[in-house]
Amino acid sequence: MFxxxxxxxxxxxxxxxxxxxxxxxxxxxxxxxxEIKAFIEYQGKIICEECNNK
Ligand SMILES: [Zn+2]
Known part of the structure; x- marks a missing residue:
């Protein structure tokens, strides 16, 4: 988890x-x-499904 x-x-x-x-x-x-998990926490941009579909 984050x-x-x-x-x-x-x-x-x-x-x-x-x-x-x-x-x-x-x-x-x-x-x-x-390292990917740590990378996401610091640099990843989370986009919800709704916004991704726009
Ligand atoms: Zn969104």
């Missing part, structure tokens, strides 16, 4: 449990898959 309250970066809506989300992020260059 340490911070997940929020859509477009509409600022709080992401609800079991909601489909999209995360826009740069794939880390030199780090492995284990």
């Amino acid at each position: 340490k911070i309250t997940p929020q859509c970066s477009v509409c600022k809506k709080e992401i609800q449990a079991n909601e489909d989300i999209f995360v826009k992020m740069k794939y880390p260059k030199s780090k492995g898959m284990t």
Whole structure:
């Protein structure tokens, strides 16, 4: 889970449990898959399904 309250970066809506989300992020260059979770928390932009479909 995310340490911070997940929020859509477009509409600022709080992401609800079991909601489909999209995360826009740069794939880390030199780090492995284990770093992805931390990467999302610091640099990922969470987009709710509604905004992604616009
Ligand atoms: Zn949204």
